Amino acid sequence: MTQYAWVNLAKSNYTATLDYKILDDPDPEQLLEIYRQYCTYKKFKSAWPIYAEEFTNPTNDIIGYYDNNELVAWSMMYKINARVIEALQFAWNYNNPKLKLGIETMKCECAIYKAQGYEYIILGEAHEYKKQIDGFEIIGPAM
Numbered sequence: 323m324t325q326y327a328w329v330n331l332a333k334s335n336y337t338a339t340l341d342y343k344i345l346d347d348p349d350p351e352q353l354l355e356i357y358r359q360y361c362t363y364k365k366f367k368s369a370w371p372i373y374a375e376e377f378t379n380p381t382n383d384i385i386g387y388y389d390n391n392e393l394v395a396w397s398m399m400y401k402i403n404a405r406v407i408e409a410l411q412f413a414w415n416y417n418n419p420k421l422k423l424g425i426e427t428m429k430c431e432c433a434i435y436k437a438q439g440y441e442y443i444i445l446g447e448a449h450e451y452k453k454q455i456d457g458f459e460i461i462g463p464a465m
Contacts, residue, residue, distance in 0.1 A: 326461045327448035328406075329428075331436040333457035338433040340426060341388040345396075348384045350374035353396050353413070360413040372398075372411060382410070385434070387427060395423045397431060399443075407435050408444040428455050 354372060361369045376398060377384050387395040395414035399407050409431065414423045428445075432455065435443055445452050448460055 325448040327445045327452060328459055328461055329432055329443045329445060329455055330457040330459050331432060331441055331443065333459075334432045334436065335456065336429040336433040336436075338430045338437075340423075340430045341391075342427075342430060342434075343386050343388070344434075345377075345384045345386045348377045348386070348396075350377045352393060353377055353384070356393070356396060356415050357411075357413040359415040363416045370411070376410075383407075385427075385431065387414075387423060387430075389418050389421060394418065394421075395427060397427055399431065399435075402444075404439065405441045406444060407440050407442070409446065425451065425454065428452070432457065 351374075354374065357369075357372050376382060381401050383399040383401065385397045385399065386393050387397075394417060395412070397409060398411040400410050401407050409428075412424070412427060414427075431443060444461075445455075445458075452458060
């Protein structure tokens, strides 16, 4: 049975230490290229389609992550309401794997959105690696 998870931000205490920006005017082609590199690196047989319009949808935040002033990763966050945000998609080009951006961006996003007053970040499927995030919880059947 598939389980879903979120981060209870009251139970996390991270600091946003990565070089990031919430992108006001993202370049969809640049972001889609990073997504293509991510899918290739991960050897996905099938990938969720991402459309350019999603990067400019006002209900989505696009967080760009930088390494030596170069955009290397991004997260797409869907603002459901004033309490809950959903992590829709993450992509990283893996040019510098030692950055461990997969998990480090999740910690950074906890800090960003907790500071903005959000209570939860929905993570989607409860994959094992996500359990290392402080505040990780399985979402119960009646929310």
